[in-house]
Amino acid sequence: MELWYSENHSEDVKFSIRVDKQLYTGKTDYQRIDVMTSKEFGTFLTLDGLMMVAEKDEFIYHEMITHVPMSVNPEIKNVLVIGGGDGGTVKQLVRYEGIENIDLVEIDRAVVEVSMRFFPGMRVGFEDKRVTVYYEDGLKFIRSKRNEYDLIIVDSTDPFGPGEGLFTREFYGNCSKALNENGIFVNQHESPYYDNYANSLVRAHSRIKGVFPIHKLYQAHIPTYPSGHWLFGFASNKFDPLEDLDADKWNKLGIKTEYYNTDLHKGSFALPNYVKELLENA
Amino acid sequence: MELWYSENHSEDVKFSIRVDKQLYTGKTDYQRIDVMTSKEFGTFLTLDGLMMVAEKDEFIYHEMITHVPMSVNPEIKNVLVIGGGDGGTVKQLVRYEGIENIDLVEIDRAVVEVSMRFFPGMRVGFEDKRVTVYYEDGLKFIRSKRNEYDLIIVDSTDPFGPGEGLFTREFYGNCSKALNENGIFVNQHESPYYDNYANSLVRAHSRIKGVFPIHKLYQAHIPTYPSGHWLFGFASNKFDPLEDLDADKWNKLGIKTEYYNTDLHKGSFALPNYVKELLENA
Numbered sequence: 001m002e003l004w005y006s007e008n009h010s011e012d013v014k015f016s017i018r019v020d021k022q023l024y025t026g027k028t029d030y031q032r033i034d035v036m037t038s039k040e041f042g043t044f045l046t047l048d049g050l051m052m053v054a055e056k057d058e059f060i061y062h063e064m065i066t067h068v069p070m071s072v073n074p075e076i077k078n079v080l081v082i083g084g085g086d087g088g089t090v091k092q093l094v095r096y097e098g099i100e101n102i103d104l105v106e107i108d109r110a111v112v113e114v115s116m117r118f119f120p121g122m123r124v125g126f127e128d129k130r131v132t133v134y135y136e137d138g139l140k141f142i143r144s145k146r147n148e149y150d151l152i153i154v155d156s157t158d159p160f161g162p163g164e165g166l167f168t169r170e171f172y173g174n175c176s177k178a179l180n181e182n183g184i185f186v187n188q189h190e191s192p193y194y195d196n197y198a199n200s201l202v203r204a205h206s207r208i209k210g211v212f213p214i215h216k217l218y219q220a221h222i223p224t225y226p227s228g229h230w231l232f233g234f235a236s237n238k239f240d241p242l243e244d245l246d247a248d249k250w251n252k253l254g255i256k257t258e259y260y261n262t263d264l265h266k267g268s269f270a271l272p273n274y275v276k277e278l279l280e281n282a
Numbered sequence: 283m284e285l286w287y288s289e290n291h292s293e294d295v296k297f298s299i300r301v302d303k304q305l306y307t308g309k310t311d312y313q314r315i316d317v318m319t320s321k322e323f324g325t326f327l328t329l330d331g332l333m334m335v336a337e338k339d340e341f342i343y344h345e346m347i348t349h350v351p352m353s354v355n356p357e358i359k360n361v362l363v364i365g366g367g368d369g370g371t372v373k374q375l376v377r378y379e380g381i382e383n384i385d386l387v388e389i390d391r392a393v394v395e396v397s398m399r400f401f402p403g404m405r406v407g408f409e410d411k412r413v414t415v416y417y418e419d420g421l422k423f424i425r426s427k428r429n430e431y432d433l434i435i436v437d438s439t440d441p442f443g444p445g446e447g448l449f450t451r452e453f454y455g456n457c458s459k460a461l462n463e464n465g466i467f468v469n470q471h472e473s474p475y476y477d478n479y480a481n482s483l484v485r486a487h488s489r490i491k492g493v494f495p496i497h498k499l500y501q502a503h504i505p506t507y508p509s510g511h512w513l514f515g516f517a518s519n520k521f522d523p524l525e526d527l528d529a530d531k532w533n534k535l536g537i538k539t540e541y542y543n544t545d546l547h548k549g550s551f552a553l554p555n556y557v558k559e560l561l562e563n564a
Contacts, residue, residue, distance in 0.1 A: 004296070010322055011300070011321075011322075012299065012300035012320060012321045012322040013297075013298070013299055013300070013322050014286070014296075014297075014298040014299075014300075015295075015296075015297060015298075016295070016296040016297075016298065017294065017295055017296075018293070018294035018295070018296075038294060039293075039294045040292055040293075040294040040295050040476075057475075060554070193339075193503075193505050194322075219503070221475075221501070221503065221509075221510065221511035221554070223475050223509035223510055223511060227503075227505035227510055228503065228505055228509055228510020228511060229503035229505060229510060257555055258554070258555050258556045259554040259555055259556060260554075260555070261552070261554070261555055261558075263552040264552040264553065264554060264555075266548075266549065266552065267548065267549030267550065267551070267552030268549065268552075269549070270543070270545040270546040270547075270548065270549030270550075271546065272342070272503070272540070272541040272542075272543075272546060273539055273540050273541055273542070273543055273546075274540045274541060276543075
């Protein structure tokens with residue numbers, strides 16, 4: 001028999017993966033969660049029918065969302081991750097000995113439980129003593145925080161479901177307040193290619209721009225995400241992701257990566273003209 | 283009714299496009315040619331069921347295969363394009379006033395005829411006096427050429443059909459002989475992500491490496507190609523694509539582009555670690 005998982009990247013484009021077996025399906029107060037295995041991508045997890053992590057290439061997304069800010073300021077000690085219940089982001093963060101504390105705020109406890117169960121390779125972050133998991137709404141969690149964090153990473157779903165609030169001006173403003181004067185804010189920033197994603201991208205960018213004086217986007221090749229062309233946002237009151245990159249310092253840490261390197265760091269901020277034009281109109 | 287074009291990016295991954303109408307289908311001595319219209323990508327052309335050009339994003343591939351070499355040596359005067367019967371590459375080339383001659387060698391006359399008919403926007407190259415089209419096998423055409431060209435662009439199909447010979451050591455050696463001492467060789471170089479494409483990539487690279495002392499790869503985000511992560515090869519006896527880039531000079535030409543810019547030029551050569559490892563083992 002043939003079993004295919006299909007995801008609409010736009011109304012008129014479909015991406016399909018041959019599935020060996022559906023390992024899990026469940027519905028929570030927030031979303032539907034599915035886990036499947038496939039020959040091409042290994043085990044993968046979807047939320048409301050959108051690809052979140054696949055064993056084959058989760059390293060691309062998680063390396064790019066963590067090592068870019070960490071290499072701009074390797075002195076980062078106190079980190080807040082909003083979303084990221086699959087563990088991929090904290091897995092990368094706990095590799096830094098200098099990090100003293102990581103708060104992970106995931107609204108949906110089931111995402112953590114399911115990920116721990118089906119992605120043993122991504123569990124290591126949750127087992128680290130420096131990591132505290134809060135099962136709360138990130139939007140509310142952040143409101144009371146002032147000058148606390150060196151880094152906030154927003155590792156959210158798309159702004160179409162429970163992740164919606166994490167793309168609002170109010171949220172970005174609260175993140176700015178929760179960061180100390182050295183603070184860096186990084187978020188997954190959608191794709192420029194298909195209209196529905198590009199609209200989210202432009203909206204998010206126009207809001208972040210109003211909050212942080214330094215705000216740049218960088219890109220990565222993530223084949224399991226719509227169009228494979230994915231963007232991340234880097235924002236700060238102090239650090240410029242290119243001028244303040246100390247490549248030697250990061251390379252001396254000896255962190256072995258499969259996607260990220262400091263040359264690629266610089267290259268990833270060089271955006272195509274059509275993307276720059278999208279952002280200028282934001 | 284629903285009409286979908288589907289392409290297997292690997293045995294277990296399928297990419298599907300909702301089609302408005304099939305405008306053309308034909309079979310030549312070399313391949314099957316289809317032209318369809320779609321809401322998402324506009325008109326698109328496939329050869330043997332593989333996506334070649336789509337109105338929406340053909341600019342990405344064609345800008346990256348031409349402007350990268352042209353900005354490294356804006357003095358280029360004599361160009362050979364092998365393949366490229368859709369006209370997208372010569373459309374970009376004829377924008378350079380300094381180019382005096384372009385030979386385009388396309389094995390399949392029908393590709394040119396069909397493209398001229400259904401992609402009026404890409405016809406401009408064929409209407410330029412400096413362009414001569416030869417309906418021949420590029421592999422044979424190149425054999426008798428010595429020290430003639432400043433630039434050879436191999437704008438071929440994948441090495442699974444009529445394009446196969448354009449990925450051989452013999453062909454690369456003949457290209458090297460056909461180039462003058464300033465010569466640059468650029469080719470479409472497949473994708474690193476899915477095994478079948480990555481194998482072609484590694485094989486091609488190991489052969490080119492044996493022929494040209496300078497050989498580097500660069501990447502672009504092309505969502506309509508498998509994985510969206512596409513590579514190009516840059517090879518030369520003389521020019522290094524990064525050290526010899528004169529960004530100011532190219533920018534002064536005032537060529538308006540939708541994807542390419544000289545920052546992105548530099549960034550596109552910064553490859554992910556997993557791709558670099560693939561190539562080191564080549």
